[in-house]
Amino acid sequence: MNDKFIKTQALYSLIDWEPFVLLGCLLAITWIFYKFFLQAASPERHTSIRSQFQALFRHFFILTILFVLFIVLHTTTGGDLANFARITPYIGLMTFVWGSIVFVKTCRLLVLQYLFLGSMRAGVPLLLVNIFSLLLSIVLTVWALSQVFGLDLGPLMATSAAFSIVLGLALQDTLGNLFAGISLQIDKSYEIGDWLEVVQGVQRATGQVKEISWRSTILVGFSDEEITLPNRTMANAQISNFSPDGHPIVRSQLFRIPYGCDLQKAKDILERAVVEISDIRGLPAPLAYIQETNENWVAIKVIYFIDNFGGQFTIGDKVMRKGIDALRANGIELARNVIELHSKSGPIHEQNS
Missing domain, CATH: 3.30.70.100 (Alpha-Beta Plaits)
Structure with missing residues (x-):
């Protein structure tokens, strides 16, 4: 692999002890935040967060192995390991990609825990967390393509304008539901665990909010039936919330x-x-x-x-x-x-x- 396909010097400058230590500190801060601020969360929330920490620690362990292997190969100039110098850029690229994954997952978990502070018992919708993860991943990917691979994305984005318009028209309903869900969360009309009565015209639905996804809000009715309502319907409907604090x-x-x-x-x-x-x-x-x-x-x-x-x-x-x-x-x-x-x-x- 040479500089024709990848900027090895730029890649090697990104894989250093300082970024690795900072990433470890970010993971430690996320764990400390959980131990000190989320003790009042429900048992279900504890189980969910701990399982995510276990997965994150496994990813960080793999990252550590890749990072140490890269450092050894990169700093070795002679001996038997010198024969493996050709694979050093590949190991470096794997280390960078794996570190990016750990960074996104750590930030995602930190944001998730922050949102849990406002809803200890019922939980938080994954919609906001998923949107944050998606935006962070897109920004990190665009930056990596520019820095590591030297791609100029300006002309590519300009030529894809027509494709973006066609894609936007095809995903009109999906995007409408997405932005409706975002607006509902910003307005805090309801949260997970709230009991709602949703009325639109002659249609009426009553249930407890189970999840708020990209496309819809899922309620669980009195008979444990799942009621799926598009977020655009929720945004245009009359909603009665029977779970506000301090209002019996x-x-x-x-x-x-x-x-x-x-x-x-x-x-x-x-x-x-x-x-x-x-x-x-x-x-x-x-x-x-x-x-x-x-x-x-x-x-x-x-x-x-x-x-x-x-x-x-x-x-x-x-x-x-x-x-x-x-x-x-x-x-x-x-x-x-x-x-x-x-x-x-x-x-x-x-x-x-």
Whole structure:
């Protein structure tokens, strides 16, 4: 390999102890950042980050072997190793490429950990991290082609303008979804783990955000079904976020009490029973009030506040069972519909349902 295809002197100047040590320091900083700032992350996040560190350490170990081999071959001027001088540029090129990979992966992991600071429990979308990795890889590749191979990319970029236009038209929908996803993340309309209700026209979808990719946002519904919505749809839809911090979700259950019962006592029983459920907030406290009456019963509605939108049906079941048991323990049964049939001489039939 000679300077006709590759600038060996430029390549050799890039493969030195100083860049290698700086890359090792960057990896160490990334590890220290994880140990000191991400201890409160969820177990799933710890597992994910540690697996990425393991892969990164393996890449750095391979880089170290290549770097040491290059240094030995490059600094040897005589002896048996001098016969391997012809492969030195190839080893140098492999070392440079592998070092670039380690650099991109380390920066990617550092950015990922920084984003984790704002979302310890649920995680962060890979969209932003992937875009950062792609842009960094493109910049590094263009720079390497210019410095190491001596390619002038100016004319090439000029002649590819027509191709870029055709490619842009072909990828119009994909690019639209990509930029819509970026704008949604910049606006922080929602994050991974949030419960959303997405309404566009007559279409409605409710679920928890699982992932935000290049093209779409993936929700998981109440029945564990995956709902894939294009990012352009998300950007144009009406989104209700039920997971903002400090804003509990209000829900209610209705209890029908027969006439003749002590209504104030029934309300107190229901409020005390509901507040004992661990999934329900103590503040604001549950509130029971008379909502309506008819010829068969008095309806008491219990309002309570929860944080887990996805568990609202399970919590509602607990509220209903706990309320019924508390009322029965105090001698109060739920009301029933009563149907009476009358003749001219008086009632002839009575049915309870």
